[in-house]
Amino acid sequence: xxxxxxxxxxxxxxxxxxxxxxxxxxxxxxxxxxxxxxxxxxxxxxxxxxxxxxxxxxxxxxxxxxxxxxxxxxxxxxxxxxxxxxxxxxxxxxxxxxxxxxxxxxxxxxxxxxxxxxxxxxxxxxxxxxxxxxxxxxxxxxxxxxxxxxxxxxxxxxxxxxxxxxxxxxxxxxxxxxxxxxxxxxxxxxxxxxxxxxxxxxxxxxxxxxxxxxxxxxxxxxxxxxxxxxxxxxxxxxxxxxxxxxxxxxxxxxxxxxxxx
Numbered sequence: 001x002x003x004x005x006x007x008x009x010x011x012x013x014x015x016x017x018x019x020x021x022x023x024x025x026x027x028x029x030x031x032x033x034x035x036x037x038x039x040x041x042x043x044x045x046x047x048x049x050x051x052x053x054x055x056x057x058x059x060x061x062x063x064x065x066x067x068x069x070x071x072x073x074x075x076x077x078x079x080x081x082x083x084x085x086x087x088x089x090x091x092x093x094x095x096x097x098x099x100x101x102x103x104x105x106x107x108x109x110x111x112x113x114x115x116x117x118x119x120x121x122x123x124x125x126x127x128x129x130x131x132x133x134x135x136x137x138x139x140x141x142x143x144x145x146x147x148x149x150x151x152x153x154x155x156x157x158x159x160x161x162x163x164x165x166x167x168x169x170x171x172x173x174x175x176x177x178x179x180x181x182x183x184x185x186x187x188x189x190x191x192x193x194x195x196x197x198x199x200x201x202x203x204x205x206x207x208x209x210x211x212x213x214x215x216x217x218x219x220x221x222x223x224x225x226x227x228x229x230x231x232x233x234x235x236x237x238x239x240x241x242x243x244x245x246x247x248x249x250x251x252x253x254x255x256x257x258x259x260x261x
Contacts, residue, residue, distance in 0.1 A: 001178040002228040003134045006031035008083040011075055011123070013062055013115070016043025019138065019187060020088045022218030028054060030222055032084070035075045039089075062089045062115035068122040084225070085123045086136040087116045088182075092154045095198030100153060104198060108153035113160050120168075124177075131176040134225055137165045141185040141209065141238050145245060147256060158183075169230055180225050184234045185209035187217055210235050 010027045014020040016038030024034045028051045036051070037060035038044040048057035058074045060067045075082045091111045093104035116137055127133035142148035143158030162181055169179035186209050212234045224232040233239060245252045 001173065003084065003178060003225045005226065008032045009075055009079040009081050010084040010086065011035040011037065011071060011082055012086045012088060013037050013060060014089040015047055016040050018214050019184065019217050021047050022214040023086060023221045024051065026218035026222035033079045035071060037071050062118065063110050065118045065122060068118050072122050082123055082126055083132065084134040084136065085119060087119050088138040089115055090138065091194040092151050093196050093198060094151045097149065097152050099199030101198065104196060105153045108157055112154065112157035116161060116164060127177045128175055134178045134180065135168065136180045136182060136221060136225060137161050138182045139165065141183050144183055144238070145241055146253065178228060180230055180232055182221055182232045184217055185238055186211040187214055187234060209237050
């Protein structure tokens, strides 16, 4: 499968900054109309203004199915259809496993994972009815590899999004709808705004993957979707780690444990 951007209508959540903003630009550059959504309406409006007449802004809290329904209606009212939905909102709870309270887990699950569930309920029936379209879910390298134990709610939800996306891809492929899963490693974004620290605050740990500019990630997403790719990585080193992990999980975990000691 592949996706043609010219004349298509893309909805991007969390598009007021970072990866979402960059991807909205990449979609628009390829000829798509873009519905730019963000929890911060000023940021959404600013990005839509950068894209010009082929974009519209909408405020959206992805924990509200009513907000997502309103975004769908904005897309239909302005452009008449929806062809691509990118679910791109994520928050982190960072701290020792035993320090993160239940409410910290609940917020991360509600924002990161249940937002994708809500989005599917709102947009998927329309994509299925028209027999075409694309879904992009932003997961993380932390959803592929086990290093993120200092932000376990985030890691758990990103693993869930990878699994959800793989199964959704199998379900939708014969129905004309494609799925891509973006798993960024280090990206220079404002993610620190989305972190709640518990216990002794320390910077999140992780492997030493190269830091990538958001604009480069946006181009990778648009290029991956146009070529029908499922897994979109931001640096080839992640593929090497995945190969090592898949070849012998026990040996891989032992190596990581030794590195941490």
